[in-house]
Amino acid sequence: MRSIEKEWLKEGEAIGEEQKKLKKDATKKKDVYGGSKDSTKAFSKNKANISLRADIQDPDGKLSSWNEDDASPCDWVGVKCNPRSNRVSDLVLDGFGLSGKLGKGLLKLQLLRKLSLAKNNLTGSISIAFAQLSNLRVLDLSENSLSGSISNDFFRQCGSLRSVSLANNKFSGHIPESLGMCSTLASLNFSGNQFSGSLPSGLWSLHGLRMLDLSYNLLEGEIPNGIEGLNNLRGISLRKNRLTGEVPEGIGDCFLLRSIDLSENSFSGGLPNTMQQLTLCNDLVFGKNGFTGEVPEWIGKMRSLETLDLSENNLTGQVPDSLGKLLSLKFLNVSKNSLTGILPESMKNCVNLLTLDISHNYLTGELPSWPFKLGLQQLLFSDNRLSGNVDNALASSLESSCHKLVVLDISKNQLSGEIPGSTGDFSSLHFLNMSKNSFVGSIPASIGQLKILDTLDLSDNQLIGSIPLEIGGATSLKELRLEKNSFKGNIPTSIGNCSSLMSLYLAHNEITGPVPASLAKLTYLETVDLSFNKLMGTLPKQLANLGRLQLFNISHNQLQGELPAGGFFNTIAPSSVSGNPSLCGASVNRSCPTVLPKPIVLNPNSSDADTGIIPQSFGHEKKILSISALIAIGAAVAIVIGIIAITVLNLRVQASTSRSAAALTFYGGDDSHSPTSDGSSGKLVMFSGDSDFSTGAHALLNKDCELGHGGFGPVYRTKLRDGRSVAIKKLTVSSLVKSQEDFEREVQKLGKVHHGNLVTLEGYYWTPSLQLLIYEFVSGGNLYKHLHEESVGNYLSWNERFNIILGAAKGLTHLHQMNLIHYNIKSSNILIDNSGEPKLADYSLARLLPMLDRYILSSKIQSALGYMAPEFACKTVKITEKCDVYGFGVLVLEVVTGKRPVEYMEDDVVVLCDTVRGSWEEGRVEECIDSRLQGKFPVEEGIPMIKLGLICTSQVPSNRPNMAEVVSILELIRCPSGGQVESG
Structure with a gap:
């Protein structure tokens, strides 16, 4: 650790020395202005800017114009002066890439009205001394990395402060109670920090407050009844905190409210009736809480609503008919509640509606046609109890402005019938999900007309026929899911035209034919699942070039031959290739047959030698073979003899393994933990001395129990007689393993290793041809x-x-x-x-x-x-x-x-x-x-x-x-x- 600690310390010391030098140089500089005393006096009042530069780092050189040799800083970038006093009034350095800490040099800018250092990399805490800037009206330190708590007295002298933003930093602790003294405050934004505790009581006395944003913090407790005191409030966001209780009735007295966001908290109860008075409100966002009761009928009186989000609550009953009165509504989300009944027909009056999300409820009836006629962009009806076919709804939509539809999700319902050919006319679709219904028939060829579609999910239906060749026309597809249907025929080669495809799921169908080589053209492919089909032939070798593959599941097909060599296929999981009896390679633990090339005998005197063709004039007088040919023949003979020898040895080893496995089954009784030297039965040792197997070796080495395969062999799961699971590693390095004596000595050492972060070795089994290591099972x-x-x-x-x-x-x-x-x-x-x-x-x-x-x-x-x-x-x-x-x-x-x-x-x-x-x-x-x-x-x-x-x-x-x-x-x-x- 010494060397690494020194490296970190050196870096810290270097930075510290650099900062000291900058400060020292700044204080040593003499006044070079000369001339009148007034100019010297003016600059001295503005010299805080030089102090500021000494406290922070400017890696991008944005402050290069800050030259203390200038008569005045008023022309410096980011600096604005009062034309009468020639004193700095505004300091705006947003997005300059500055780092370091806020120094006290700023305190000398007593006439500063606006300080904005947003979108930089400033660190450290904020000093209470900043409150001494009595003329400050705007303070914006948002989007930095400032941290620590804020003193409770920070706002005690907030004077003329109008706007404060500390958003998106790392401040913690309680929000200061002194905030209530900022009587002139109009905008307060503390969002995106780690403030905790309850809402400060002084907050509700800020009668001039127009915007309040405390979202994305750790605030707790309830909203007090005093909220009605904020009668000038236009917007309030308490999103994503830990607030509880009911929304106070007083919120209805904030008549000027345009936006309310209380989402992602733990509010409960119903919506207060007084909210119907908020006729100017445009956005009402109450999602992800615990609100109960029905969606109130009076919601229709909030005529200015453009956004209504009541998603992820515990609301019940039907969608009220009064929603049809919200003529300005653009976004409606009531998903993930327990709503029942049908969507009211009155909602066809919501002519400005762009997004309708009613997913994850218990709505019934047929798929309504009116949403499709409104020219919506997003329709999400998934996970309800809608039934019937979709012909009428989709057909009626084509008579209007259907081409605006971007997202259509009707998955997880009870819809039936065929997928209409008119689906291909929704030319703006990016996302189409019709999965987990009861659709029948085939995929319409018109799907290929959806040129900008990036997700198509028709999985888990009752679709038949073949995958249409026209699917290749959907060239922007990133995800294609057709699994769990009854498709037959081949995988169309045209799928290679979908050059953006990342995920392809065709599992659990009856697809036949080969895996097309055109898949190798899809360089973005990450996930491919072709399992449980009837695919045949060999895998294209070019698939090894797919550099982004994370999953390629071809299990339970009729594929044959060797797996592609290289890339992802070098480490493919055995479970992804299982169930193909004729596949070979390391991953399926099956050797591929060796095909030896026939030796080519060439006449070294022939002019055709370089072409590899035996000339027709090759006759009896040319029977003498070249040295290279003799070597080739000799090598071929040696290889053939080697193959025969290896085959014989493998047969003997397999027989020996079987005998050893049988022996392990035999010693499954109460004495199985005792060492035995009987070479024919094998030796089983459990270090604990009190457990044995409830199954024999046939279960230990059963493919169905296999967990995985590592460099030293496969691993299986089984149970001891006491019911505890263990993992069994079968060593496949028998020819390399040491003698029994050395093997046992090393394993005994490993058996003594015990640590909470190491898998425990619990025992071993030995025969000359089979060695097993018994580990604890980690689930x-x-x-x-x-x-x-x-x-x-x-x-x-x-x-x-x-x-x-x-x-x-x-x-x-x-x-x-x-x-x-x-x-x-x-x-x-x-x-x-x-x-x-x-x-x-x-x-x-x-x-x-x-x-x-x-x-x-x-x-x-x-x-x-x-x-x-x-x-x-x-x-x-x-x-x-x-x-x-x-x-x-x-x-x-x-x-x-x-x-x-x-x-x-x-x-x-x-x-x-x-x-x-x-x-x-x-x-x-x-x-x-x-x-x-x-x-x-x-x-x-x-x-x-x-x-x-x-x-x-x-x-x-x-x-x-x-x-x-x-x-x-x-x-x-x-x-x-x-x-x-x-x-x-």
Whole structure:
């Protein structure tokens, strides 16, 4: 840790010295203005600008015009002066890329009326001294990284303050009660912080307040009855807090309200009746709360409503008929409630409606036609109880302005009949979901006319026929889902025209024919599921060039031949290729038959030799073969003899394995934990000494019980007699495993390794031809799936990722303290238990090999490509625990970025370490963090974490820290906030 701590300290000291020098230089500068005393006096009153520049950094050089040699700062960029006093009145530096902290130099600008430093990278806290700027009217520090709490007395002398915005920073603590003293305040925006506690009581005495935004904080408690005192309020947003209770009746007295957003809280009760008085209100957003009762009939009196969002509450009853009176309504969302009945016909009067979302309710009746006639852009009717066919609704829409429809979702209903051919006339559609209904017939060819459609989901219906060739006309498709139907015929080759396609789901149909080679043209493909069909033939070799593939499931078909070599297919999961008896390759654990080329005998004296054609004049006098031909024939004979020998050996090994498996079944009684030296029966040892198998070896090695396949062999799940599950690893390196004595000695050592972040080895089984390792069963899956496979569930949060990295580091540290090297660090070897704790698996299995030969190691752990330290390629460098540190560093970068260690692109191979290191050197490292975490992680943890990963992956082993130092550094990086960013 010493070397790394020094590196961080050096950087901090360098920055500190630079700031001191700037301040020192600023104070040493003499007045060079000369001339009248008035000019000197004027500048001295404005010299706060120079002090400001000393306190902050200007990496983009936006303040280059700030030259203290000037007679006045009034011409400087961002500075505005009062023409009478020639004193600075406005300082506006929005989006200048400034960093550093707010200094006290600003306090000398006593006549400052507007201070705006929004959209910069300022850090630190905000001093109470800013309240001394008695003439300040506008204070905007939004979109920075300011933090800390705000003093309760901060606003005690707020004087003439009109507008305050501290939005999108990292402020915490309570909102100051002194805010109530800002009697002239018209606009207050504290959104996007971590303010907690209840709403300050002084807030309701601000009678001049027009805009109030406290959204996206951690505020608690109820809205007090005093809200009616804000009778000048035009807009209020308390979105995404933790507020509870009912909405007070007094809100109806705020007659000037145009916008109310109370969404994403825990409000309860019904909507207060007084709200019908808010006839000027345009936006009413109450979604994601716990409101109960019916949608009130009086809602129709709020005639100015343009947005009405009551989604995700507990509302019941029918949609009121009075909604038809809202002639200005553009957006209506009542989804995810418990509404019943049918949509009122009166709503056809809502001629300005653009979005209608009634999904996830219990609405009945047929699909209404009036929404289609209004020229809406988004119609979401999914997950209701609508029935009947859709012909009438869609046909009537084509008589009006149907071409505006962008999103149509009628999935999860009870709709039936055929999909109308007129569907192809909705030329503006981007999203079409008709899944999980009872549609019959075939896909209309007109679907190909939807040129800008990017999602088509017709899955889980009763559709028949073949997938139309015209589907290739929908060239913008990104996701195509046709699974769980009864499609037959071939996959159309025209699908290769959908060049943007990322996801293709055709599983559970009756599709025949080959997998078309045109799929290899779809360079954006990430997910392909063709399982449970009747596909035949071999897989096109070109599929190996698809560099973005994350899933390619062809299980349970009739495919044959060898899997494509390279790229994703080198590590494809066995479950994705199972159920194809004629497929061969490592992933299906079945060797492919070797086809030997016939040796070509050439006449070296022939002028046609270079063409590879035997000349017709080749006769009896030319029977003498060349030396190269003799060598080729000899090699061919040797290969044939080798194949025969290997086949015989394999048959013997299989017979021996069967005998060993039978022996394991035989010793399934109460004494199965006792060692036995009977070579014909095998030796089973359980370290606990009190458990045995409830099933025999036939269950242990059953394909249906297989969990996965690693470099050292497949893993199966079974149960002990006490009901506890265990994982069984069958070693497939029999020819390389040490003698029984050496094997048992090494396994006994591994059996003594116990740590909360290591998978426990519970026992082993030995015969000369079959070796099993018995581990504890970890049920949460491996880290690779959580990071890279969306089907696993929600993505990992920052806190979860940090805890996984820290736990893995602790487990690896324990291994190294026991003088053990893991040798095989990678995300698929980190298992996650039910509590989210990581456990390292497959550690130190290389010790079971007769020697730590680099070739053997690299061949056994080749799936760890990208994690392997560079010394594996250098025979003169010793393999030490620093190899594990390198792999751990790659793992850190993988977890933080969400990207694989190696990505195979169309024309390139992208190595994660190199990419991140390049971004670090260019100052763009924050862009590397997983896009799913943007805005949901503390930068002060994320950036140091990436730096740690880069140091661990140093090309020179001695420059890498040891794992004990890594754990210490991780504990230093962990912020006291504990990742509150995510809950905010």
